[in-house]
Structures are given as structure tokens and as C-alpha cells.
Amino acid sequence: TMGNWLVNHWFSATVLAAWLGINIFLFTYYFLFFDRDERYFYTRAILGSALAWARASAKCLNFNSMLILLPVCRNLLSFLRGTCSCCRRTLRKQLDHNLIFHKLVAYALALLTAVHTIAHLFNLERYNHSQQAADGSLPAVLSKMHLQGSDKWLNPIHSNQTTVEYVTFTTIPGLTGVIITLALILMVTSSTEFIRRNYYEVFWYTHHLFLIYFTGLVIHGIAGLVRGQTEESMEEVHPRRCARYLTDKDEDCSHDCCKDPEFGSIPAESWKWVLAPVLLYIFERILRVWRARQKVVVTKVVMHPARVLELQMQKKGFRMEVGQYIFVNCPTISLLEWHPFTLTSAPEEDYFSIHIRAAGDWTESLINTFQQQKLEMPRIEVDGPFGTASEDVFQYEVAMLVGAGIGVTPFASILKSIWYKFQQGDQNLKTKKIYFYWLCRDTGAFAWFNDLLASLEQKMAESGKADFLTYRLFLTGWDTSIANNVALRFDTATDTVTGLRHKTIFGRPMWNTEFAAVAAAHPRSVVGVFLCGPGALAKSLQKSCHQHSSLDPRKVKFYFNKENF
Secondary structure, X not given: OHHHHHHHOHHHHHHHHHHHHHHHHHHHHHHHHHHHOHHHHHHHHHHOOHHHHHHHHHHHHHHHHHHOOHHHOHHHHHHHHHHOOOOOHHHHHHHHHHHHHHHHHHHXXXXXXXXXXXXXXXXXXXXXXXXXXXXXXXXXXXXXXXXXXXXXXXXXXXXXXXXXXXXXXXXXXXXXXXXXXXXHHHHHHOOOHHHHHHOHHHHHHHHOOHHHHHHHHHHHOOOOOOEEEOHHHHHHOOHHHHHHHHHOOOOOOOOOOOOOOOEEEOOXXXXXXXXXXXXXXXXXXXXXXXXXXXXXXXXXXXXXXXOEEEEEEEEOOOXXXXXXXXXEEOOOOOOOOOEEEEXXXXXXXXXXXXXXXXXXXXHHHHHHHHHHOOOOOOOOXXXXXXXXXXXXXXXXXXXXXXXXXXXXXXXXXXXXXXXXXXXXXXXXXXXXXXXXXXXXXXXXXXXXXXXXXXXXXXXXXXXXXXXXXXXXXXXXXXXXXXXXXXXXOOOOOOOOOOOOOOOEEEOOOOHHHHHHHHHHHOOOOEEEEEEEOOHHHHHHHHHHHHHHOOOOOOOXXXXXXXXXX
């Protein structure tokens, strides 16, 4: 419900409201300023309200350009998360919505760029029309002012042979505007879910056009094509008194309005907005390079079925929590590309590990490189770990963990860590029972996870704690050959698909049945429901949590947690 969301995400809601509020304020304030301020009386005579649309959107563009880099300063976020470790868990968790905010600001930039560009196309058309007019109107008179002296102009177009296209591609604002708009379009379109998942390299390299975007943004306003009347000129020939004398001035004019108005450019100010975040981001990148230079030792390489590579590594001073991720670079493949991977080891282990499946050119190259190198290991660089720890799992007596497809990866770390805590008799571990649900189209790509479950199953059986973990595997994509195999070997002790003791269920889970069973088994417990998977599944789990929680505070309660990996 909306009420629950606001309670859990009050920090996000506050940030969102503040961001929207500042954008609305900036746009409204500067729109009214340029629409009413008398210094721009003559500019408006040529341009009309398109001036206000262009300037108001420019202010908001500067504001959002200032914000866009902050959510991707990962070390800054880690520092903030560390300094507010004493704060409530929910507040720390909100910092993991950094990429959602980054995308939101990017969409705002795209929208504002469209407004700014359209407004300036109108402006150029009106400048051109006024320059070519010979009707003695105020816009026509103002457009001929460049003839009085080189610095007297108000209309930047001084020739009758000019077209809007010519100005767009030959002036600094026109050309930089085209370049930064193209850079923005490429960055936004290449960061869609489909391209990020399937062509990560395209996303990675295209996103570095941000360098061109910020360079262009700083240069964009330098030429000062949009002008207004100077303060001194306002005092001498105020447009309210003197505007009408411009269109019907006598040859022997002796009135105090006879003097022509003087104009000055609006100073470029984008650099003032973006200087601090750009410097912060440069520092962030230097810090990343320094951290990445620290030596990583690959202690073990395991090649799992279905081309999944497991790397076990050690690095001095590396400390991780469950559910975190790292960025990995292999200089032999590419010096520039860094790819994120969820950690699959537990903090209690003396190494950290990742599982890499072939899903693109870079991962294919990495797997091939490790398969071919028998004598010398390729060098690996690691940056991180990043992300909030999912230690909330340990705060519930009963936990329901739901992993869908690749979303199963973080649970490798969580399940192992819970087992270590359980074995060591950790006093802070409240968890008494875990239900794990794994939804998968085909288990082939996750054979390594089967191995992990099998070893946990064996360890628990050996220590007489076989009932601590109950897991259910749902195969959502299956063909007739699998079905026939299952029918033939239905009475075997282990599952025919995974080789585990718990049988694989074909089809999707009936969540109402699952929740009802957990509620019946633990009538007085608080149950934490954790998902790493798609949004549609999150909605149905949230609904089930709501339906199966008892209104009686002494009875079963389900709390939904969507992990943001």
C-alpha cells in the first residue's frame, strides 16, 4: 500500500519531493523573470515568450547536470553509508536507490533538452525573420542596430542570406548544442535494460560520452548570443519611456530618448553549477584507479557446467558483507571495461568469489582467457565492494528467500553466511528456519548453485539440522524430454533435474498455498520475505504478504523486502 511505501521510503520520498520542488521553483522563477524583467523588453520584442521557455529550461538543465554525477560516485555513497551506519537501516537502504535517481535526473535532462532546443529553434526563426523584415517595426529596427557599431547588436543574425540551419552549425551555441544533444540521446538510448543486459560494452563505452556532454555544456553559453539591455542604458533610456521613439525617430531628434539602447550578453554560468560535482567525480575516478591497482590474487578457478566460471580471490584489506557486488576488470581483455558482479562468497570465508556466466563478448573472452591459461593466471583488478549489506535477513525468526533466474546469485552469499553463523552459534542470529524458492527457466546455467545447495543439504543432514533449510525449485521453462525423464524416474531418492533431495516442481509457484503453509507452520512468528527478481513478482509477493499477515499482533506477520542488487 501507499502508506507502507511512504513509511519504508520516507527518505526517498523526501528527496524526490525536494528535487521536483526545486525544478518547479527554478523553472517558474526564471520563466517569470525573463518574461517580465524590463532589461529583456527589447529581446522579447523580437523573440516573444520563447525567450522565457529557453532560459527557464536552461536553469533547470544546469541544476540537473549538477546532480547527474552524484549518484554514480560509488565511493562517496559508501562513505555516506559508513558514516550513517548508526542510522536506521531504512535510511542506509535508500542510498541504494542511487541508480533510480540517476535515471530520473537523466530523463529530466532529456525532457528539458527537448524544451530548450525547440524554444531556441523558435528563437532562431524569429531572429531570422526580424533581420529580413524591412517594415520599420520594432523587431526590424532592433535587428539593424549592428549597423551602428560592432557591439551595438541585439539580433545575432546580421545577414539576410542566413538560414536557421547555418546558424545552428556555425555558431558556438548551435554546434555545442547539437553535439551535447546527440551525446545525451546516445547515452539515454544505450542504457535501456535490453542493451545493458545483452550488449554491456555498448552501454559502457557510450556512457563515456558524458565527457563530451560536460565539455560542451561549459562552452555552450560562452558566445552570449542572447542579450539584454545594460544597467547604465536602462537608466538613460528606459524602454517604458523610450521604446516608441525607436520606430519613429526624427532626423533632428533632441529628446532624451534619442540615444540608442546599449546591450550586453548574459554571462555563461553552467560551469558554476557543474564545477564542484565534476571535481568530486574526478577525485572518485582517481580513487577507483588507486584501489584497482592493489594486488588481487586468484586463488582458485572452477569451471562449472554451462560455461559458468567461478573465481575465488584474495585482496589485502578486502572486507565484504552479504549481498554486495564488485566491479571487475581484466586488462588483457580491455583496459577500460569494468563489469559488476554479485559476490557469491560469505564474509566468514577467507576468500571472496564471483560466478561469471557467458553473456556477451567480454564475459566470453574472460572465460576463454582463464580456460586457455594453464601456467599463468591473467591479471584481475577489483573495485569495491559496493551496495548495502542484506543483513536484514538475519533479523527474522523465519525467512522466505525468493530468487528468480540470475537473481539467485546474491542468495549464494546469504545462504552460506547463515549456515556459518548457525554453526558458530552466533548470538545475534535470530533465524530458526529458512524457506528458499528458486524460479528458473532452465537449471543448466545454474548447476554451480545446485552444487552449493547439495553441499549445504549434506552439511545440515550431518549435523542433524536437516530441517533448518527447506527449498523448493520451480522449473518455469521445460520441454517434453525433461517431462518424460521425470515420469520414468519418479520414485528415485534424488531429483532427476538437479540431483538434489528436494524434487523440482514444474510450473510457477502458487504463492497463496506457499504463504498459507508457512503461516500454518509458524503461527506466532515474524516472517521476512526477500526477493531478488523482477517487478511483477514483487507485486504478487507484496500482495501475499498483506493477505496472509494476521491483524492480531501476537500472530504471524509477513514483511516484504525487495533487494536492490
